[in-house]
Amino acid sequence: MATAEATLDKFLDGFKSLPASSKILLLVGVPLVIGGLVLLLSWFQAPEYRVLFSNVSDRDGGAIIAALNQQNIPYKLSEGGDAILVPAGQVHDTRLRLASQGLPRGSVAGFELMEGQKLGITQFQEQVNYQRALEGELARSIQTLSSVQAARVHLAIPKPSIFIRDKQKPTASVLLNLFPGKTLERSQIAGIAHLVSSSLPDLPLSSVSIVDQNGTLLSNDGPEHPGDLDPNQLSYLHQMEESYNRRVIEILSPIVGAENVRAQITLDLDFSQAESTAEIFKPNTTVSEASIRSQSISDAGGSNAGLPAQGIPGALSNQPPGGGTAPITGGAPTNPSAAAGAAAGNGVLSSGGRRDAVTNYEVDKTVRFVRNPTGSVRRVSAAIVVNNKQITAANGKTSNKALTAEEMKQINALVREAIGFQEKRGDTLNVLNTPFNQAKAEELSAPPFWENASTMATLKELGKTLALAGLALYLVFGLLKPVLKQITTYAPPKRKQAEAEEYEEFTPIRPKVPDPIEIAREIAKQDARVVAGVVKNWVSGE
Numbered sequence: 001m002a003t004a005e006a007t008l009d010k011f012l013d014g015f016k017s018l019p020a021s022s023k024i025l026l027l028v029g030v031p032l033v034i035g036g037l038v039l040l041l042s043w044f045q046a047p048e049y050r051v052l053f054s055n056v057s058d059r060d061g062g063a064i065i066a067a068l069n070q071q072n073i074p075y076k077l078s079e080g081g082d083a084i085l086v087p088a089g090q091v092h093d094t095r096l097r098l099a100s101q102g103l104p105r106g107s108v109a110g111f112e113l114m115e116g117q118k119l120g121i122t123q124f125q126e127q128v129n130y131q132r133a134l135e136g137e138l139a140r141s142i143q144t145l146s147s148v149q150a151a152r153v154h155l156a157i158p159k160p161s162i163f164i165r166d167k168q169k170p171t172a173s174v175l176l177n178l179f180p181g182k183t184l185e186r187s188q189i190a191g192i193a194h195l196v197s198s199s200l201p202d203l204p205l206s207s208v209s210i211v212d213q214n215g216t217l218l219s220n221d222g223p224e225h226p227g228d229l230d231p232n233q234l235s236y237l238h239q240m241e242e243s244y245n246r247r248v249i250e251i252l253s254p255i256v257g258a259e260n261v262r263a264q265i266t267l268d269l270d271f272s273q274a275e276s277t278a279e280i281f282k283p284n285t286t287v288s289e290a291s292i293r294s295q296s297i298s299d300a301g302g303s304n305a306g307l308p309a310q311g312i313p314g315a316l317s318n319q320p321p322g323g324g325t326a327p328i329t330g331g332a333p334t335n336p337s338a339a340a341g342a343a344a345g346n347g348v349l350s351s352g353g354r355r356d357a358v359t360n361y362e363v364d365k366t367v368r369f370v371r372n373p374t375g376s377v378r379r380v381s382a383a384i385v386v387n388n389k390q391i392t393a394a395n396g397k398t399s400n401k402a403l404t405a406e407e408m409k410q411i412n413a414l415v416r417e418a419i420g421f422q423e424k425r426g427d428t429l430n431v432l433n434t435p436f437n438q439a440k441a442e443e444l445s446a447p448p449f450w451e452n453a454s455t456m457a458t459l460k461e462l463g464k465t466l467a468l469a470g471l472a473l474y475l476v477f478g479l480l481k482p483v484l485k486q487i488t489t490y491a492p493p494k495r496k497q498a499e500a501e502e503y504e505e506f507t508p509i510r511p512k513v514p515d516p517i518e519i520a521r522e523i524a525k526q527d528a529r530v531v532a533g534v535v536k537n538w539v540s541g542e
Contacts (some may be wrong), residue, residue: 037472047087049076053104054083055149060104067098131155138199142174142192147182151175171207172196174219178212186231189218225246233271234377235348240267247418248384252411260387260436266418268379282364290361298355368533380419380427386411387436403433 053064064084068075073094076085086094098104114133117126118347143153152175158168174196178184184192193208210219248263284290324400387407388400403411412431421427524531 047074047089049085050088050091051078052084052086052091054078054319056104064098064103067101067103068094069542071097081396108201130159138174138196141195142176145184145188145192147178147184147188148176149179150177157200169207170200172200172202172203174208174210176210176212176218184212184218225493233269233375237267237269237431240269240377241265244382244419245382248340248382248415251418252384252386255411256386256389260372262385264383266381267377268381270378271374272374273374274371276368276370278366278368278370280368282366293358293360295363296355296356298354376403377420379425380421382415382419382421382427382429384411384415384431386431388433388434400435406480408433475519 006191020372042378053060056064061084065075068084071094073086073090077083078085081270084344114129117129121129135155138153142148142153154175156173158170161167165372174192176184176192189210192210193205196208197205199204208219209217211217244265244267249258249261252261252263275291285451386403388402390398391401408431414429415421415429419427419429421429520531
Protein backbone atom coordinates (compact mmCIF):
# COMPACT_ATOMS: atom_id res chain seq x y z
CA MET A 1 0.00 0.00 0.00
CA ALA A 2 2.81 2.34 0.86
CA THR A 3 4.54 1.49 -2.41
CA ALA A 4 1.40 2.39 -4.38
CA GLU A 5 1.07 5.70 -2.52
CA ALA A 6 4.73 6.47 -3.10
CA THR A 7 4.37 5.70 -6.80
CA LEU A 8 1.29 7.90 -7.03
CA ASP A 9 3.05 10.76 -5.23
CA LYS A 10 6.02 10.39 -7.51
CA PHE A 11 3.75 10.47 -10.55
CA LEU A 12 1.96 13.61 -9.30
CA ASP A 13 5.23 15.34 -8.50
CA GLY A 14 6.53 14.42 -11.93
CA PHE A 15 3.36 15.73 -13.56
CA LYS A 16 3.68 19.02 -11.66
CA SER A 17 7.27 19.36 -12.75
CA LEU A 18 6.39 19.08 -16.44
CA PRO A 19 6.26 22.14 -18.64
CA ALA A 20 2.86 23.56 -19.46
CA SER A 21 2.99 22.25 -23.04
CA SER A 22 3.71 18.72 -21.83
CA LYS A 23 0.89 18.89 -19.33
CA ILE A 24 -1.56 19.97 -22.04
CA LEU A 25 -0.31 17.23 -24.36
CA LEU A 26 -0.71 14.62 -21.63
CA LEU A 27 -4.17 15.76 -20.56
CA VAL A 28 -5.47 15.90 -24.13
CA GLY A 29 -3.50 13.04 -25.67
CA VAL A 30 -4.41 10.29 -23.21
CA PRO A 31 -8.21 10.58 -23.76
CA LEU A 32 -7.67 10.86 -27.51
CA VAL A 33 -5.50 7.77 -27.58
CA ILE A 34 -7.96 5.76 -25.50
CA GLY A 35 -10.94 6.94 -27.58
CA GLY A 36 -9.15 6.22 -30.84
CA LEU A 37 -8.22 2.73 -29.73
CA VAL A 38 -11.80 2.04 -28.68
CA LEU A 39 -13.14 3.28 -32.03
CA LEU A 40 -10.62 1.27 -33.99
CA LEU A 41 -11.36 -1.87 -32.02
CA SER A 42 -15.09 -1.45 -32.50
CA TRP A 43 -14.61 -0.82 -36.22
CA PHE A 44 -12.27 -3.77 -36.55
CA GLN A 45 -14.57 -6.12 -34.66
CA ALA A 46 -17.77 -4.91 -36.35
CA PRO A 47 -19.50 -7.94 -37.96
CA GLU A 48 -19.83 -8.13 -41.72
CA TYR A 49 -23.47 -8.14 -42.76
CA ARG A 50 -24.85 -10.47 -45.44
CA VAL A 51 -28.22 -10.67 -47.17
CA LEU A 52 -30.73 -12.75 -45.26
CA PHE A 53 -33.72 -12.26 -47.57
CA SER A 54 -34.30 -9.95 -50.51
CA ASN A 55 -37.30 -8.89 -52.55
CA VAL A 56 -39.76 -9.93 -49.86
CA SER A 57 -43.23 -8.49 -49.54
CA ASP A 58 -44.00 -5.85 -46.94
CA ARG A 59 -46.00 -8.31 -44.87
CA ASP A 60 -43.23 -10.90 -44.86
CA GLY A 61 -40.62 -8.20 -44.19
CA GLY A 62 -42.49 -6.98 -41.12
CA ALA A 63 -42.92 -10.53 -39.83
CA ILE A 64 -39.21 -11.27 -40.34
CA ILE A 65 -38.10 -8.10 -38.53
CA ALA A 66 -40.45 -8.86 -35.64
CA ALA A 67 -38.98 -12.34 -35.36
CA LEU A 68 -35.42 -10.94 -35.43
CA ASN A 69 -36.22 -8.47 -32.67
CA GLN A 70 -37.79 -11.23 -30.61
CA GLN A 71 -34.65 -13.38 -30.97
CA ASN A 72 -32.28 -10.41 -30.33
CA ILE A 73 -30.57 -10.82 -33.69
CA PRO A 74 -29.02 -7.59 -35.04
CA TYR A 75 -30.12 -6.63 -38.54
CA LYS A 76 -29.86 -3.81 -41.04
CA LEU A 77 -31.85 -2.80 -44.09
CA SER A 78 -30.23 -2.09 -47.42
CA GLU A 79 -30.28 1.41 -48.84
CA GLY A 80 -33.23 0.62 -51.09
CA GLY A 81 -35.00 -1.25 -48.32
CA ASP A 82 -35.43 -4.35 -50.50
CA ALA A 83 -33.05 -6.58 -48.52
CA ILE A 84 -32.64 -7.56 -44.87
CA LEU A 85 -29.04 -7.95 -43.68
CA VAL A 86 -27.77 -9.88 -40.66
CA PRO A 87 -24.23 -10.71 -39.47
CA ALA A 88 -22.48 -13.10 -41.83
CA GLY A 89 -22.00 -15.76 -39.16
CA GLN A 90 -25.72 -15.92 -38.36
CA VAL A 91 -27.20 -16.05 -41.88
CA HIS A 92 -27.77 -19.80 -42.15
CA ASP A 93 -28.81 -20.25 -38.53
CA THR A 94 -31.32 -17.39 -38.81
CA ARG A 95 -32.78 -18.77 -42.02
CA LEU A 96 -33.39 -22.14 -40.38
CA ARG A 97 -35.02 -20.50 -37.37
CA LEU A 98 -37.31 -18.40 -39.53
CA ALA A 99 -38.11 -21.39 -41.73
CA SER A 100 -39.35 -23.25 -38.65
CA GLN A 101 -41.81 -20.38 -38.19
CA GLY A 102 -42.90 -20.51 -41.83
CA LEU A 103 -41.11 -17.31 -42.86
CA PRO A 104 -41.05 -15.95 -45.43
CA ARG A 105 -44.49 -17.07 -46.49
CA GLY A 106 -44.12 -15.59 -49.97
CA SER A 107 -46.39 -13.28 -51.90
CA VAL A 108 -48.67 -16.17 -52.90
CA ALA A 109 -50.79 -18.05 -50.43
CA GLY A 110 -51.01 -21.81 -50.35
CA PHE A 111 -53.19 -24.25 -48.47
CA GLU A 112 -53.20 -21.92 -45.48
CA LEU A 113 -56.19 -20.33 -47.24
CA MET A 114 -58.17 -23.41 -46.26
CA GLU A 115 -57.46 -22.82 -42.58
CA GLY A 116 -59.98 -21.00 -40.46
CA GLN A 117 -62.76 -20.87 -43.03
CA LYS A 118 -66.08 -19.51 -41.92
CA LEU A 119 -68.94 -21.84 -41.18
CA GLY A 120 -71.35 -20.34 -43.69
CA ILE A 121 -69.00 -20.42 -46.67
CA THR A 122 -70.62 -21.45 -49.93
CA GLN A 123 -69.50 -24.32 -52.11
CA PHE A 124 -68.40 -21.88 -54.81
CA GLN A 125 -66.20 -19.94 -52.38
CA GLU A 126 -64.70 -23.16 -51.10
CA GLN A 127 -63.89 -24.27 -54.65
CA VAL A 128 -62.31 -20.89 -55.43
CA ASN A 129 -60.18 -21.04 -52.27
CA TYR A 130 -59.08 -24.56 -53.14
CA GLN A 131 -58.08 -23.48 -56.63
CA ARG A 132 -56.15 -20.48 -55.27
CA ALA A 133 -54.42 -22.69 -52.71
CA LEU A 134 -53.44 -25.23 -55.37
CA GLU A 135 -52.08 -22.48 -57.62
CA GLY A 136 -50.05 -21.05 -54.74
CA GLU A 137 -48.58 -24.41 -53.76
CA LEU A 138 -47.59 -25.13 -57.36
CA ALA A 139 -45.97 -21.69 -57.64
CA ARG A 140 -43.99 -22.32 -54.43
CA SER A 141 -42.81 -25.68 -55.72
CA ILE A 142 -41.66 -24.19 -59.02
CA GLN A 143 -39.83 -21.36 -57.22
CA THR A 144 -37.58 -23.90 -55.52
CA LEU A 145 -35.71 -24.30 -58.82
CA SER A 146 -32.40 -22.45 -58.74
CA SER A 147 -33.06 -20.58 -62.00
CA VAL A 148 -36.58 -19.42 -61.13
CA GLN A 149 -36.93 -16.16 -59.23
CA ALA A 150 -40.74 -16.07 -59.15
CA ALA A 151 -43.59 -18.07 -60.63
CA ARG A 152 -47.32 -17.77 -61.10
CA VAL A 153 -49.72 -20.58 -61.95
CA HIS A 154 -53.22 -20.22 -63.41
CA LEU A 155 -55.55 -23.21 -63.47
CA ALA A 156 -58.70 -23.37 -65.58
CA ILE A 157 -60.82 -26.07 -63.95
CA PRO A 158 -64.12 -26.69 -65.79
CA LYS A 159 -67.32 -27.31 -63.93
CA PRO A 160 -68.01 -31.04 -63.66
CA SER A 161 -70.85 -32.38 -65.79
CA ILE A 162 -72.77 -35.65 -65.72
CA PHE A 163 -72.91 -35.73 -69.51
CA ILE A 164 -69.89 -37.15 -71.30
CA ARG A 165 -70.31 -34.92 -74.33
CA ASP A 166 -70.19 -31.80 -72.13
CA LYS A 167 -67.11 -32.92 -70.20
CA GLN A 168 -64.05 -30.69 -70.68
CA LYS A 169 -60.41 -31.13 -69.78
CA PRO A 170 -58.70 -28.65 -67.41
CA THR A 171 -55.84 -26.47 -68.61
CA ALA A 172 -52.94 -24.73 -66.87
CA SER A 173 -50.67 -21.76 -67.57
CA VAL A 174 -47.33 -21.09 -65.86
CA LEU A 175 -45.50 -17.74 -65.93
CA LEU A 176 -41.83 -17.90 -64.93
CA ASN A 177 -39.61 -14.99 -63.92
CA LEU A 178 -36.04 -16.22 -64.30
CA PHE A 179 -32.96 -14.75 -62.69
CA PRO A 180 -30.83 -12.56 -64.98
CA GLY A 181 -28.52 -14.70 -67.06
CA LYS A 182 -30.30 -17.94 -66.14
CA THR A 183 -32.05 -20.30 -68.56
CA LEU A 184 -33.99 -23.53 -68.24
CA GLU A 185 -33.00 -26.72 -69.96
CA ARG A 186 -35.44 -28.85 -71.94
CA SER A 187 -35.58 -31.44 -69.19
CA GLN A 188 -36.39 -28.77 -66.57
CA ILE A 189 -39.24 -27.37 -68.68
CA ALA A 190 -40.61 -30.87 -69.17
CA GLY A 191 -40.31 -31.45 -65.42
CA ILE A 192 -42.36 -28.32 -64.65
CA ALA A 193 -45.01 -29.41 -67.14
CA HIS A 194 -45.20 -32.90 -65.63
CA LEU A 195 -45.35 -31.42 -62.11
CA VAL A 196 -48.36 -29.28 -62.98
CA SER A 197 -50.03 -32.03 -65.01
CA SER A 198 -49.70 -34.55 -62.19
CA SER A 199 -51.13 -32.14 -59.60
CA LEU A 200 -54.59 -31.92 -61.16
CA PRO A 201 -56.78 -34.87 -62.21
CA ASP A 202 -57.49 -35.26 -65.94
CA LEU A 203 -55.02 -32.50 -66.85
CA PRO A 204 -53.22 -33.62 -70.02
CA LEU A 205 -49.58 -32.73 -70.47
CA SER A 206 -50.29 -31.00 -73.76
CA SER A 207 -52.64 -28.56 -71.99
CA VAL A 208 -49.85 -27.03 -69.85
CA SER A 209 -48.38 -23.81 -71.27
CA ILE A 210 -45.14 -22.38 -69.84
CA VAL A 211 -44.05 -18.81 -70.63
CA ASP A 212 -41.09 -16.78 -69.32
CA GLN A 213 -41.02 -13.09 -68.39
CA ASN A 214 -40.16 -12.17 -72.00
CA GLY A 215 -43.25 -13.85 -73.38
CA THR A 216 -41.32 -16.74 -74.92
CA LEU A 217 -43.27 -19.99 -75.07
CA LEU A 218 -41.10 -22.62 -73.41
CA SER A 219 -43.43 -25.62 -73.50
CA ASN A 220 -43.68 -25.86 -77.29
CA ASP A 221 -42.60 -29.41 -78.06
CA GLY A 222 -43.38 -29.18 -81.77
CA PRO A 223 -41.36 -27.46 -84.49
CA GLU A 224 -41.95 -23.81 -85.23
CA HIS A 225 -42.24 -24.41 -88.99
CA PRO A 226 -43.53 -27.44 -90.90
CA GLY A 227 -40.71 -29.75 -91.82
CA ASP A 228 -38.47 -28.66 -88.94
CA LEU A 229 -37.37 -31.10 -86.30
CA ASP A 230 -38.76 -30.77 -82.82
CA PRO A 231 -36.37 -30.57 -79.84
CA ASN A 232 -36.61 -34.29 -79.10
CA GLN A 233 -35.73 -35.19 -82.67
CA LEU A 234 -32.83 -32.73 -82.70
CA SER A 235 -31.52 -34.20 -79.46
CA TYR A 236 -31.74 -37.72 -80.91
CA LEU A 237 -29.95 -36.57 -84.08
CA HIS A 238 -27.10 -35.02 -82.08
CA GLN A 239 -26.77 -38.14 -79.95
CA MET A 240 -26.55 -40.34 -83.05
CA GLU A 241 -23.92 -38.11 -84.67
CA GLU A 242 -21.87 -38.07 -81.46
CA SER A 243 -22.10 -41.85 -81.34
CA TYR A 244 -20.79 -42.18 -84.90
CA ASN A 245 -17.96 -39.72 -84.20
CA ARG A 246 -17.01 -41.64 -81.09
CA ARG A 247 -16.91 -44.91 -83.03
CA VAL A 248 -14.47 -43.53 -85.60
CA ILE A 249 -12.17 -41.90 -83.02
CA GLU A 250 -12.11 -45.00 -80.81
CA ILE A 251 -11.19 -47.31 -83.69
CA LEU A 252 -8.46 -45.01 -85.07
CA SER A 253 -6.96 -43.84 -81.77
CA PRO A 254 -4.85 -46.99 -81.21
CA ILE A 255 -3.39 -46.58 -84.71
CA VAL A 256 -2.68 -42.87 -85.07
CA GLY A 257 -3.34 -41.57 -81.54
CA ALA A 258 -6.33 -39.79 -80.08
CA GLU A 259 -4.79 -36.35 -80.74
CA ASN A 260 -4.04 -37.17 -84.38
CA VAL A 261 -7.54 -37.79 -85.71
CA ARG A 262 -10.60 -35.59 -86.13
CA ALA A 263 -13.99 -36.85 -87.28
CA GLN A 264 -17.18 -35.09 -88.27
CA ILE A 265 -20.16 -37.19 -89.32
CA THR A 266 -23.50 -35.86 -90.50
CA LEU A 267 -26.57 -38.09 -90.53
CA ASP A 268 -29.77 -37.76 -92.50
CA LEU A 269 -32.47 -39.43 -90.42
CA ASP A 270 -35.99 -40.31 -91.49
CA PHE A 271 -38.49 -39.33 -88.80
CA SER A 272 -41.57 -40.02 -90.92
CA GLN A 273 -44.09 -42.49 -89.53
CA ALA A 274 -45.68 -45.17 -91.76
CA GLU A 275 -48.02 -48.02 -90.88
CA SER A 276 -49.54 -50.70 -93.15
CA THR A 277 -51.99 -53.55 -92.59
CA ALA A 278 -52.48 -56.45 -95.05
CA GLU A 279 -54.79 -59.53 -95.09
CA ILE A 280 -53.67 -62.39 -97.34
CA PHE A 281 -55.96 -65.35 -98.21
CA LYS A 282 -54.59 -68.56 -99.70
CA PRO A 283 -56.55 -70.37 -102.44
CA ASN A 284 -58.79 -73.39 -101.64
CA THR A 285 -56.93 -76.59 -100.94
CA THR A 286 -57.96 -80.25 -101.13
CA VAL A 287 -60.08 -81.87 -98.44
CA SER A 288 -57.17 -83.83 -97.11
CA GLU A 289 -55.11 -80.62 -96.63
CA ALA A 290 -57.95 -78.49 -95.28
CA SER A 291 -58.54 -78.15 -91.54
CA ILE A 292 -62.06 -78.81 -90.26
CA ARG A 293 -63.44 -75.91 -88.28
CA SER A 294 -66.86 -77.41 -87.42
CA GLN A 295 -69.00 -80.39 -88.49
CA SER A 296 -72.74 -81.12 -88.00
CA ILE A 297 -74.38 -84.52 -88.74
CA SER A 298 -78.14 -85.12 -88.54
CA ASP A 299 -79.67 -88.66 -88.86
CA ALA A 300 -83.39 -89.41 -89.36
CA GLY A 301 -84.58 -92.92 -88.34
CA GLY A 302 -86.10 -95.47 -90.84
CA SER A 303 -89.24 -96.41 -88.87
CA ASN A 304 -91.41 -94.92 -91.60
CA ALA A 305 -89.73 -96.87 -94.37
CA GLY A 306 -92.19 -98.36 -96.90
CA LEU A 307 -95.18 -96.18 -95.82
CA PRO A 308 -96.83 -94.06 -98.43
CA ALA A 309 -96.29 -90.38 -98.44
CA GLN A 310 -98.50 -88.50 -96.03
CA GLY A 311 -99.44 -84.94 -95.45
CA ILE A 312 -101.21 -82.28 -97.45
CA PRO A 313 -100.34 -82.52 -101.12
CA GLY A 314 -98.37 -79.51 -102.29
CA ALA A 315 -97.31 -78.49 -98.77
CA LEU A 316 -93.62 -78.11 -97.94
CA SER A 317 -92.12 -80.92 -95.93
CA ASN A 318 -90.22 -80.26 -92.73
CA GLN A 319 -87.44 -82.54 -93.90
CA PRO A 320 -84.24 -80.74 -95.00
CA PRO A 321 -83.13 -81.10 -98.59
CA GLY A 322 -80.60 -83.72 -99.46
CA GLY A 323 -76.87 -83.02 -99.38
CA GLY A 324 -74.91 -82.12 -102.49
CA THR A 325 -73.20 -84.82 -104.44
CA ALA A 326 -70.45 -82.66 -105.98
CA PRO A 327 -66.95 -82.89 -104.47
CA ILE A 328 -65.50 -79.87 -102.61
CA THR A 329 -62.92 -79.18 -105.29
CA GLY A 330 -65.64 -78.61 -107.87
CA GLY A 331 -66.39 -80.40 -111.12
CA ALA A 332 -68.83 -83.21 -111.91
CA PRO A 333 -68.05 -86.65 -110.61
CA THR A 334 -66.57 -88.91 -113.23
CA ASN A 335 -67.92 -92.08 -111.68
CA PRO A 336 -71.74 -92.31 -111.71
CA SER A 337 -71.77 -94.95 -109.02
CA ALA A 338 -69.78 -92.71 -106.71
CA ALA A 339 -72.27 -89.91 -107.26
CA ALA A 340 -75.08 -92.19 -106.42
CA GLY A 341 -73.32 -93.31 -103.27
CA ALA A 342 -72.80 -89.73 -102.17
CA ALA A 343 -76.46 -89.05 -102.67
CA ALA A 344 -77.39 -92.06 -100.66
CA GLY A 345 -75.04 -91.10 -97.86
CA ASN A 346 -76.13 -87.47 -97.63
CA GLY A 347 -79.74 -87.58 -98.71
CA VAL A 348 -82.78 -89.75 -98.07
CA LEU A 349 -81.96 -93.37 -97.38
CA SER A 350 -83.48 -96.13 -99.48
CA SER A 351 -85.10 -97.59 -96.39
CA GLY A 352 -86.91 -94.34 -95.63
CA GLY A 353 -84.21 -92.85 -93.30
CA ARG A 354 -82.25 -89.53 -93.82
CA ARG A 355 -78.67 -88.43 -92.96
CA ASP A 356 -77.46 -84.81 -93.21
CA ALA A 357 -73.80 -83.77 -92.73
CA VAL A 358 -72.46 -80.16 -92.79
CA THR A 359 -68.70 -79.60 -92.61
CA ASN A 360 -67.00 -76.14 -92.35
CA TYR A 361 -63.32 -75.83 -93.22
CA GLU A 362 -60.86 -73.14 -91.96
CA VAL A 363 -59.90 -70.40 -94.38
CA ASP A 364 -56.13 -69.87 -94.55
CA LYS A 365 -55.71 -66.11 -93.89
CA THR A 366 -52.63 -64.05 -92.96
CA VAL A 367 -52.93 -60.60 -91.30
CA ARG A 368 -49.75 -58.49 -91.44
CA PHE A 369 -49.30 -55.17 -89.56
CA VAL A 370 -46.13 -53.23 -90.38
CA ARG A 371 -44.95 -50.04 -88.63
CA ASN A 372 -41.77 -48.49 -89.95
CA PRO A 373 -39.38 -47.31 -87.19
CA THR A 374 -38.80 -43.57 -86.90
CA GLY A 375 -35.33 -42.12 -86.93
CA SER A 376 -33.87 -44.58 -89.38
CA VAL A 377 -30.66 -43.59 -91.17
CA ARG A 378 -31.21 -42.50 -94.75
CA ARG A 379 -27.72 -41.22 -95.52
CA VAL A 380 -24.32 -40.90 -93.86
CA SER A 381 -21.72 -38.24 -94.71
CA ALA A 382 -18.34 -38.66 -93.00
CA ALA A 383 -15.25 -36.45 -93.09
CA ILE A 384 -12.08 -37.77 -91.40
CA VAL A 385 -8.79 -35.88 -91.00
CA VAL A 386 -5.68 -37.84 -89.96
CA ASN A 387 -2.40 -36.24 -88.94
CA ASN A 388 0.95 -37.21 -90.43
CA LYS A 389 3.13 -39.70 -88.66
CA GLN A 390 5.61 -38.31 -86.15
CA ILE A 391 9.11 -39.72 -86.74
CA THR A 392 11.89 -39.16 -84.21
CA ALA A 393 15.43 -39.39 -85.58
CA ALA A 394 18.44 -40.72 -83.73
CA ASN A 395 19.52 -37.22 -82.81
CA GLY A 396 16.14 -36.59 -81.20
CA LYS A 397 14.79 -34.37 -83.98
CA THR A 398 11.11 -34.89 -84.81
CA SER A 399 9.72 -34.76 -88.34
CA ASN A 400 6.40 -35.42 -90.08
CA LYS A 401 5.78 -38.05 -92.71
CA ALA A 402 2.61 -38.61 -94.72
CA LEU A 403 0.81 -41.93 -94.46
CA THR A 404 1.33 -44.43 -97.22
CA ALA A 405 -1.37 -45.43 -99.67
CA GLU A 406 -1.69 -48.81 -97.97
CA GLU A 407 -2.20 -47.20 -94.57
CA MET A 408 -4.81 -44.82 -95.97
CA LYS A 409 -6.60 -47.78 -97.54
CA GLN A 410 -6.69 -49.60 -94.21
CA ILE A 411 -8.00 -46.52 -92.41
CA ASN A 412 -10.67 -46.06 -95.08
CA ALA A 413 -11.79 -49.67 -94.69
CA LEU A 414 -11.94 -49.39 -90.90
CA VAL A 415 -14.04 -46.23 -91.06
CA ARG A 416 -16.43 -47.83 -93.55
CA GLU A 417 -17.03 -50.74 -91.22
CA ALA A 418 -17.37 -48.49 -88.17
CA ILE A 419 -20.10 -46.29 -89.67
CA GLY A 420 -21.86 -49.03 -91.63
CA PHE A 421 -21.12 -47.47 -95.01
CA GLN A 422 -23.65 -48.34 -97.72
CA GLU A 423 -23.00 -47.01 -101.18
CA LYS A 424 -26.47 -47.87 -102.47
CA ARG A 425 -28.13 -45.40 -100.11
CA GLY A 426 -25.77 -42.60 -101.14
CA ASP A 427 -23.29 -42.57 -98.24
CA THR A 428 -20.12 -40.53 -98.72
CA LEU A 429 -16.73 -40.84 -97.02
CA ASN A 430 -13.71 -38.56 -97.30
CA VAL A 431 -10.49 -39.40 -95.44
CA LEU A 432 -7.76 -36.74 -95.62
CA ASN A 433 -4.16 -37.06 -94.46
CA THR A 434 -2.58 -33.69 -93.67
CA PRO A 435 -0.23 -32.30 -90.99
CA PHE A 436 -1.96 -30.70 -88.04
CA ASN A 437 -1.16 -27.21 -86.86
CA GLN A 438 0.79 -27.84 -83.69
CA ALA A 439 0.70 -24.22 -82.51
CA LYS A 440 -0.32 -24.32 -78.90
CA ALA A 441 -3.09 -22.10 -77.79
CA GLU A 442 -1.99 -19.23 -75.64
CA GLU A 443 -2.62 -20.03 -72.05
CA LEU A 444 -4.81 -17.56 -70.32
CA SER A 445 -2.80 -15.63 -67.82
CA ALA A 446 -4.01 -15.71 -64.28
CA PRO A 447 -6.03 -12.65 -63.32
CA PRO A 448 -4.22 -10.09 -61.15
CA PHE A 449 -4.60 -10.53 -57.44
CA TRP A 450 -6.61 -7.33 -57.05
CA GLU A 451 -9.38 -8.89 -59.16
CA ASN A 452 -9.64 -11.86 -56.81
CA ALA A 453 -12.40 -11.18 -54.31
CA SER A 454 -11.12 -13.59 -51.66
CA THR A 455 -7.58 -12.23 -51.90
CA MET A 456 -8.77 -8.65 -51.60
CA ALA A 457 -10.92 -9.54 -48.60
CA THR A 458 -7.90 -11.12 -46.89
CA LEU A 459 -5.73 -8.10 -47.70
CA LYS A 460 -8.43 -5.80 -46.40
CA GLU A 461 -8.56 -7.57 -43.06
CA LEU A 462 -4.76 -7.61 -42.90
CA GLY A 463 -4.66 -3.89 -43.66
CA LYS A 464 -7.11 -3.19 -40.85
CA THR A 465 -4.94 -5.10 -38.41
CA LEU A 466 -1.72 -3.41 -39.49
CA ALA A 467 -3.30 0.06 -39.43
CA LEU A 468 -4.66 -0.52 -35.94
CA ALA A 469 -1.35 -1.83 -34.67
CA GLY A 470 0.64 0.98 -36.30
CA LEU A 471 -1.59 3.71 -34.91
CA ALA A 472 -1.50 2.20 -31.44
CA LEU A 473 2.29 1.96 -31.52
CA TYR A 474 2.63 5.55 -32.71
CA LEU A 475 0.32 6.92 -30.03
CA VAL A 476 1.98 4.93 -27.29
CA PHE A 477 5.65 5.22 -28.24
CA GLY A 478 5.56 8.50 -30.14
CA LEU A 479 3.43 10.67 -27.86
CA LEU A 480 2.85 9.11 -24.49
CA LYS A 481 6.17 7.39 -23.88
CA PRO A 482 8.30 10.60 -23.79
CA VAL A 483 5.87 12.28 -21.41
CA LEU A 484 5.58 9.23 -19.20
CA LYS A 485 9.35 8.86 -19.21
CA GLN A 486 9.73 12.39 -17.89
CA ILE A 487 7.25 11.63 -15.15
CA THR A 488 8.78 8.30 -14.13
CA THR A 489 12.36 9.65 -14.14
CA TYR A 490 11.48 12.78 -12.12
CA ALA A 491 13.69 13.43 -9.06
CA PRO A 492 12.39 15.94 -6.47
CA PRO A 493 14.74 19.02 -6.54
CA LYS A 494 15.69 21.28 -3.68
CA ARG A 495 13.38 24.13 -2.85
CA LYS A 496 15.68 26.91 -4.06
CA GLN A 497 16.47 24.99 -7.23
CA ALA A 498 12.79 24.37 -7.77
CA GLU A 499 12.01 28.04 -7.23
CA ALA A 500 14.80 29.01 -9.64
CA GLU A 501 13.51 26.57 -12.23
CA GLU A 502 10.01 27.83 -11.70
CA TYR A 503 11.28 31.42 -12.05
CA GLU A 504 13.23 30.49 -15.17
CA GLU A 505 10.19 28.68 -16.47
CA PHE A 506 7.94 31.70 -16.12
CA THR A 507 10.58 34.37 -16.98
CA PRO A 508 10.35 33.87 -20.75
CA ILE A 509 6.65 34.48 -20.51
CA ARG A 510 7.17 38.16 -19.29
CA PRO A 511 7.28 40.80 -22.06
CA LYS A 512 10.81 41.93 -23.04
CA VAL A 513 11.60 45.62 -22.14
CA PRO A 514 13.61 47.51 -24.83
CA ASP A 515 17.11 48.74 -23.86
CA PRO A 516 17.28 52.62 -23.65
CA ILE A 517 20.83 52.72 -24.98
CA GLU A 518 19.80 50.79 -28.04
CA ILE A 519 16.89 53.18 -28.52
CA ALA A 520 19.24 56.20 -28.35
CA ARG A 521 21.57 54.64 -30.87
CA GLU A 522 18.74 54.05 -33.29
CA ILE A 523 17.56 57.65 -32.94
CA ALA A 524 21.10 58.95 -33.55
CA LYS A 525 21.38 56.87 -36.67
CA GLN A 526 18.07 58.08 -38.01
CA ASP A 527 18.38 61.81 -37.18
CA ALA A 528 21.74 63.18 -35.98
CA ARG A 529 20.36 66.74 -35.52
CA VAL A 530 18.04 65.61 -32.77
CA VAL A 531 20.96 64.08 -30.89
CA ALA A 532 23.00 67.26 -31.39
CA GLY A 533 20.15 69.36 -30.01
CA VAL A 534 19.82 67.16 -26.96
CA VAL A 535 23.55 67.42 -26.27
CA LYS A 536 23.43 71.21 -26.75
CA ASN A 537 20.60 71.52 -24.24
CA TRP A 538 22.57 69.44 -21.79
CA VAL A 539 25.62 71.74 -22.15
CA SER A 540 23.67 74.97 -21.89
CA GLY A 541 21.79 73.65 -18.88
CA GLU A 542 24.92 73.09 -16.93
